[in-house]
Amino acid sequence: xxxxxxxxxxxxxxxxxxxxxxxxxxxxxxxxxxxxxxxxxxxxxxxxxxxxxxxxxxxxxxxxxxxxxxxxxxxxxxxxxxxxxxxxxxxxxxxxxxxxxxxxxxxxxxxxxxxxxxxxxxxxxxxxxxxxxxxxxxxxxxxxxxxxxxxxxxxxxxxxxxxxxxxxxxxxxxxxxxxxxxxxxxxxxxxxxxxxxxxxxxxxxxxxxxxxxxxxxxxxxxxxxxxxxxxxxxxxxxxxxxxxxxxxxxxxxxxxxxxxxxxxxxxxxxxxxxxxxxxxxxxxxxxxxxxxxxxxxxxxxxxxxxxxxxxxxxxxxxxxxxxxxxxxxxxxxxxxxxxxxxxxxxxxxxxxxxxx
Amino acid sequence: xxxxxxxxxxxxxxxxxxxxxxxxxxxxxxxxxxxxxxxxxxxxxxxxxxxxxxxxxxxxxxxxxxxxxxxxxxxxxxxxxxxx
Numbered sequence: 001x002x003x004x005x006x007x008x009x010x011x012x013x014x015x016x017x018x019x020x021x022x023x024x025x026x027x028x029x030x031x032x033x034x035x036x037x038x039x040x041x042x043x044x045x046x047x048x049x050x051x052x053x054x055x056x057x058x059x060x061x062x063x064x065x066x067x068x069x070x071x072x073x074x075x076x077x078x079x080x081x082x083x084x085x086x087x088x089x090x091x092x093x094x095x096x097x098x099x100x101x102x103x104x105x106x107x108x109x110x111x112x113x114x115x116x117x118x119x120x121x122x123x124x125x126x127x128x129x130x131x132x133x134x135x136x137x138x139x140x141x142x143x144x145x146x147x148x149x150x151x152x153x154x155x156x157x158x159x160x161x162x163x164x165x166x167x168x169x170x171x172x173x174x175x176x177x178x179x180x181x182x183x184x185x186x187x188x189x190x191x192x193x194x195x196x197x198x199x200x201x202x203x204x205x206x207x208x209x210x211x212x213x214x215x216x217x218x219x220x221x222x223x224x225x226x227x228x229x230x231x232x233x234x235x236x237x238x239x240x241x242x243x244x245x246x247x248x249x250x251x252x253x254x255x256x257x258x259x260x261x262x263x264x265x266x267x268x269x270x271x272x273x274x275x276x277x278x279x280x281x282x283x284x285x286x287x288x289x290x291x292x293x294x295x296x297x298x299x300x301x302x303x304x305x306x307x308x309x310x311x312x313x314x315x316x317x318x319x320x321x322x323x324x325x326x327x328x329x330x331x332x333x334x335x336x337x338x339x340x341x342x343x344x345x346x347x348x349x350x351x352x353x354x355x356x
Numbered sequence: 357x358x359x360x361x362x363x364x365x366x367x368x369x370x371x372x373x374x375x376x377x378x379x380x381x382x383x384x385x386x387x388x389x390x391x392x393x394x395x396x397x398x399x400x401x402x403x404x405x406x407x408x409x410x411x412x413x414x415x416x417x418x419x420x421x422x423x424x425x426x427x428x429x430x431x432x433x434x435x436x437x438x439x440x
Contacts, residue, residue: 222396224417225417226399226420227396227399228396228417229396229403229420230403230415230416230417231416231417233400233403255395271396274397275400278404279400279404311372
């Protein structure tokens with residue numbers, strides 16, 4: 001290393017040199033963890049402590065890998081964190097075939113003609129896009145919501161729906177970055193309740209958790225007492241927003257329907273439509289998408305009004321689920337690499353077909 | 357008709373419980389899961405039914421836990437808050 005002669009530049013050189021070694025060490029730790037864990041007593045202790053934590057991660061990456069990206073964002077900003085996503089995604093694509101397989105449930109139906117290298121490229125693009133979304137989510141948390149440019153042209157329509165006083169069911173899907181959507185929705189004065197199942201041991205932080213901010217929305221756990229029924233009704237009756245995901249059936253939820261989606265039959269949850277029928281709340285379908293390196297657009301894809309007078313049997317809710325599935329299919333046709341539902345929505349249908 | 361019978365009739369009619377007669381519902385049987393077999397979406401409806409038909413608001417989860425154990429607990433809950 002060249003010694004520092006200038007009295008003014010010395011501290012800066014030392015600072016950058018220290019940051020360089022921190023990042024280099026972390027990069028090496030990601031690429032060759034065995035070097036550290038097996039030979040260095042410090043990392044033996046560190047990894048033992050990490051592994052001894054009682055929770056097991058439901059996230060794809062482990063806690064320290066998330067921490068690495070948070071550190072990269074703090075030290076080098078978005079571009080540095082994005083740069084690290086390429087080797088990480090390469091690693092997952094090449095050495096974790098199980099994860100690559102999870103991208104194929106959707107991609108196989110979106111690009112049925114893509115085989116071999118083209119299919120691999122699709123998986124890579126989707127995973128890379130997802131990794132960048134996770135980086136963006138962390139950036140919103142670390143640098144604040146103002147660091148992201150979120151365009152939302154339908155705020156007045158949302159306000160109109162809220163003004164009717166029946167509350168609003170905001171239906172999202174696993175597209176774009178819903179945290180960006182949420183940070184924008186907070187411009188409204190209406191409280192937001194998020195119906196969200198947080199896996200025990202999830203290690204990736206929500207955006208507000210980075211700066212120790214109070215949670216900007218109330219989380220209703222669908223695994224709580226009676227699926228959070230009381231809280232949902234009370235929130236809607238207070239004229240608040242309930243935010244749900246419309247493209248994922250959790251656990252053994254019986255309230256689901258099989259709906260044509262991307263050429264096959266997939267399962268969609270119907271709970272939100274039934275709640276809409278009971279409470280009279282309108283359903284606003286809101287999708288987000290990444291439009292630039294630090295910009296997102298929120299689109300009000302449609303408003304679903306469920307008839308409260310009709311019989312609320314599952315079959316009577318089919319038209320509304322079909323409407324949502326149609327809107328979602330339209331989205332994935334336009335933005336094929338921004339659909340991050342890695343769950344096999346078509347699985348049960350295939351299993352049943354195999355039985356016959 | 358007793359108050360409990362009225363509650364049972366309301367539940368059967370409003371929740372569209374096919375193949376269930378009001379007199380089949382046991383007073384101390386659980387409403388959810390085993391017993392009457394209601395699920396979480398029925399609970400959403402039940403909160404609204406209790407409010408609409410009996411004028412009683414279930415304000416939070418704790419009250420829900422107390423009220424939604426059985427017909428007995430539901431009737432007690434309603435009558436405590438709305439003696440009429």
